[in-house]
Amino acid sequence: MSLQTPNTTAPVILTGDRPTGPLHLGHFVGSLRNRVTYQDQYRQFIMLADAQALTDNMDDIGKVHRNVVEVALDYLAVGIDPTKSTILIQSQIPELAELTFYYLNLVTVARLERNPTVKAEIVMRGFERDIPAGFLTYPASQAADITAFKAGIVPVGEDQIPMIEQCNEIVRKFNRTYGGEKDILVECKAIVPEVGRLPGIDGRAKMSKSLGNTINLGASADEIRAAVKQVYTDPLHLKVSDPGHLEGNVAFIYLDAFDTDKEGLAEMKAHYTRGGLGDSVVKKRLEGILQDMLAPIRARREELAKDKGQVLQILKEGTFKAREVAAQTMDEVRKALGLSYF
């Protein structure tokens, strides 16, 4: 199989996931779906960020290891094509740790502590004063990941924008100090996908494995059915004849995300809000759409899962290819830092 990207002059885009659990509809809407498009427009690197996942999973490293192949299966099942996208495993590219090491000299402790994303995640994870150093410093690690591949575009959630800003600060400081005539590192641009975050089936703002409110991409037909039954709708919509509300109504939010028959959906919304339409009808439509959408993904996933050796081979080839790129950048950085001798 050729792993050559179709267009080597296209801009580089870096995306990825922490492999801590199976991917779900939230990932599909927020990123996976876009990546299938990106791979025809950009040179796409997709990183399985296992090393970064360890920063707050040092007590359950087996989970990270297990999920590397599971997440790769999700990638391939949704249509990420290893002949177009380079899928890599972060920990297998030591240059990423090496770049991180040097970038730590370009950022102050105070600056890291001011990073809003880091601050929010420290609160979220309940670290308080016992923050692992690797967690505080992970913006430097992320800057290493982005710059190693000279990515000019990084799709992120709104809340991750400060990470991109910090990366660019490091890039500018590096180029200013060690760049000479030609900039060595490349600044990147955050793109925030139009469709925002998908709520969980329980109506909470975020679909998240740890909240148990997800529909996984590999979910069985029964699991999809059961999940749709639980989908949060309008608590004031007690009788079919009552007018229903759309705001915060997860069934309609999901339909907005996945229903391609926009006209039919608009009619259904109108009917629902004026009253006379039961939740069961809405959920039936939603279930049908999700079943249709996920059935081929599940089938591909099951087929691929039969030969995990082949999946590992794809990861190996992608990682090897990515490492060549990262090693080239590391070489330039090492030279700029005066750390070349032999």
Added chain:
Amino acid sequence: MSLQTPNTTAPVILTGDRPTGPLHLGHFVGSLRNRVTYQDQYRQFIMLADAQALTDNMDDIGKVHRNVVEVALDYLAVGIDPTKSTILIQSQIPELAELTFYYLNLVTVARLERNPTVKAEIVMRGFERDIPAGFLTYPASQAADITAFKAGIVPVGEDQIPMIEQCNEIVRKFNRTYGGEKDILVECKAIVPEVGRLPGIDGRAKMSKSLGNTINLGASADEIRAAVKQVYTDPLHLKVSDPGHLEGNVAFIYLDAFDTDKEGLAEMKAHYTRGGLGDSVVKKRLEGILQDMLAPIRARREELAKDKGQVLQILKEGTFKAREVAAQTMDEVRKALGLSYF
């Protein structure tokens, strides 16, 4: 040339220097002299810590690069034998950065901030709130250096003992969490050399390039003569007939460190303290000893400096050999962390 260590079952010792300037008598007394002995007792790794030197020399990286070969010349000139000791360049062993990356997850920010050595150096370097992250985290980097070679012994100054304690905390935490039946990492023991720190020629506590109070190992005969003339003695010893004092008298401190004729020295001290012995006589003795001691070192250094390519070759071979050891440790660590896939 064979780079085989004479005894591969001997304990491993790690020593080294930040290559930020030529080495001087203070290094000779505090460490170099001992290393010449250690290399017959231990498997000695001597690290040119260029990557660590960057943590507070990012504004003058040329200095670090230049001094790698200069410090190596000092090593070889004093009798460090590359067939017995493995001399390595830190930055050329990416596994050291990689280990650092993972150790950062095993130490909290609060713990790093409490490290007395780090605290003292932050004050000394005037960092205050603008501490580069790489500086705060350098205990993790030092732990990486020590454990990569499975060093059981690390000679350090009194002030560096907290670094060794922090290294061992990381080792214990790693082994406890990921070690399984067999410990992967090795705890190390600090040894503090008997002869303490040599004062500067001006009487200040520390001989230091930045204070301009050193006698370099490569000093010319004239430089040695000029330096000895400046050596701080007893400011109350105005006339030859006055009784002189030994405390804080750098001429006598140096004689204590270098004069092998202990009896003759004792007599001279007695004469000096009861009065009737001029500083010039003491300094003459000191100069003679230093000239005799440094002349062969300087000669060897000049000889070696004629072929820097050969010095680089020695560093290349040492680094290559050291990298094999570090890569082996990294492999074990990666496996323990569940980061092996292919």
